[in-house]
Amino acid sequence: MTAEPVEQPTTKTRYDAETLASLTTDATAIMARYPDPRSGLLPMLHLVQSVDGYVSRDGILFCAEMLGITAAEVSAVATFYTQYKRHPNGTYTVGVCTNTLCAVMGGDAIFDELSEHLGVGHDETTPDGAITLERVECNAACDYAPVVMVNWEFFDNQTPESATALADKLILGEDVVPTRGAASVCSFKQMSRVLAGFPDGRADEGVGAGAPTLAGLQIARERGWTAPEASAAGDADGAAGQTSPPVGTPGSSAERKPATASDASVGKDKKPGEDAK
Numbered sequence: 001m002t003a004e005p006v007e008q009p010t011t012k013t014r015y016d017a018e019t020l021a022s023l024t025t026d027a028t029a030i031m032a033r034y035p036d037p038r039s040g041l042l043p044m045l046h047l048v049q050s051v052d053g054y055v056s057r058d059g060i061l062f063c064a065e066m067l068g069i070t071a072a073e074v075s076a077v078a079t080f081y082t083q084y085k086r087h088p089n090g091t092y093t094v095g096v097c098t099n100t101l102c103a104v105m106g107g108d109a110i111f112d113e114l115s116e117h118l119g120v121g122h123d124e125t126t127p128d129g130a131i132t133l134e135r136v137e138c139n140a141a142c143d144y145a146p147v148v149m150v151n152w153e154f155f156d157n158q159t160p161e162s163a164t165a166l167a168d169k170l171i172l173g174e175d176v177v178p179t180r181g182a183a184s185v186c187s188f189k190q191m192s193r194v195l196a197g198f199p200d201g202r203a204d205e206g207v208g209a210g211a212p213t214l215a216g217l218q219i220a221r222e223r224g225w226t227a228p229e230a231s232a233a234g235d236a237d238g239a240a241g242q243t244s245p246p247v248g249t250p251g252s253s254a255e256r257k258p259a260t261a262s263d264a265s266v267g268k269d270k271k272p273g274e275d276a277k
């Protein structure tokens with residue numbers, strides 16, 4: 001009697017069996033989120049980055065095989081967005097905002113200093129693989145300009161000196177503490193897995209809206225200003241019946257109480273646990 005042949009998955013990728021099985025499980029979960037599985041391509045590209053550290057040849061083939069599309073179609077998407085890397089990324093992406101406000105507040109000077117200090121240019125990685133330096137676009141943190149992002153965690157109100165000190169710590173493997181939000185910085189691969197839709201539990205850490213962000217709200221309250229209610233028929237933007245969650249509720253980051261010692265931008269005289277008002 002001969003044994004039944006065991007069906008092996010056919011793949012052109014060079015992933016080992018364990019990695020391929022893990023990727024397949026996660027990609028299947030991603031595809032199940034969408035009415036059309038092909039809509040899962042963007043998070044799937046983050047998923048392969050979480051394994052390879054960039055969108056590799058194997059990552060492209062894997063996505064194409066899972067979705068039943070061509071490698072050329074996957075490549076067309078992967079090369080369109082700057083968050084998808086076509087060469088191995090550093091452990092940390094250090095992104096210097098050089099959009100208008102950050103640039104005039106010193107962002108260009110920070111980038112130039114970091115580039116000189118690290119010996120790399122835009123989208124280049126230090127020889128030790130620690131840092132990929134980037135110019136990045138506005139991070140909606142203009143009230144803390146100039147801003148530097150490390151794997152998309154905020155480092156507000158930077159200077160060339162503070163930014164180079166930050167980079168040196170990253171290279172030495174020392175802990176760094178973001179100014180707002182999460183209390184620590186994870187690796188590029190860990191961050192990519194979160195962007196693929198597998199939370200690490202840190203998304204709601206800390207304060208998103210610090211004192212500069214809330215200044216307008218405070219003035220509005222002092223003067224009794226309120227926003228008009230959205231009508232049931234929809235407002236000018238077509239957001240029918242939608243209202244913002246009240247401040248301080250789970251749906252709103254405004255005025256959330258600081259949770260960690262890193263929530264420094266809430267106000268220098270505030271301590272974690274105190275009202276951020």
Ligand code: FES
Pocket residue numbers: 097098099100101102103137138139140141142145146147
């Ligand atoms: S211009 Fe830098 S965060 Fe907006």
